[in-house]
Amino acid sequence: MEVKKILYLEDDLEIGRIVKEDLEQRGYFVHWLTSGEGAVEALKDEELVILDVMLPGLDGFTVGQRLKRHHPEVPILMLSARTSVDDKLQGLNFADDYVTKPFHPEELAARIEVLLRRNQRAMPEEIRVGRLIVNLTENRILTQSGEEILLTAKQHQIFMYLLRHPNQILTKEQLYEAVWGASFLEGDKSLMVHIRYLREKIEEQPSEPKIVETIRGIGYRVKL
Secondary structure (H helix, E strand, O other): OOOOEEEEEOOOHHHHHHHHHHHHHOOOEEEEEOOOOOHHHHOOOOOEEEEEOOOOOOOHHHHHHHHHHHOOOOOEEEEEOOOOHHHHHHHHOOOOEEEEOOOOHHHHHHHHHHHHHHHHHHOOOEEEEOOEEEEOOOOEEEEOOOOEOOOOHHHHHHHHHHHOOOOOOEEHHHHHHHHHOOOOOOOOOHHHHHHHHHHHHHOOOOOOOOOEEEEOOOEEEEOO
């Protein structure tokens, strides 16, 4: 049986220890951090994030938004002692669920199971687009003849972000902020250059792209 991995951000040591121990007894692997610093880099093959709002330094809302930009496919479950509607709405702008403290371990475990099941149904293991077969589980891109296409880190992030938003037109600003984690500056050619090189690797005719389409005046799209 595959062990489900969770990234858990909680600065309260007592609560963190209790939650970590309980989830590990239920068969999960829990990677526990006590602050949001480095959370984006720490999230690798975890399938779910449990995120406390009240963190030292970067607050949970900021951390959650960054995580969702870089890893839109990973569900986020917010934990907070705040019960106001405004706080919940702010969290649910990016989070997939919101649990208020105090909570019962059974409730937390049930919410986790629901999110994991929902996400498993929503994300196929493999996507076929044009001449490509993209294995989302292994992060591999193959041609129909079985040849593997190797991308740079930025090319891979751009392509995967487009794939996780199929048929949706994404602006240059959205793509840049998701991949670079910074605001897009008008006139910056970095995204355009990376997409040009990406097309040279994945398109049969890069000058007439069929996979990564340009929507003139707006941005880019991958149609499935």
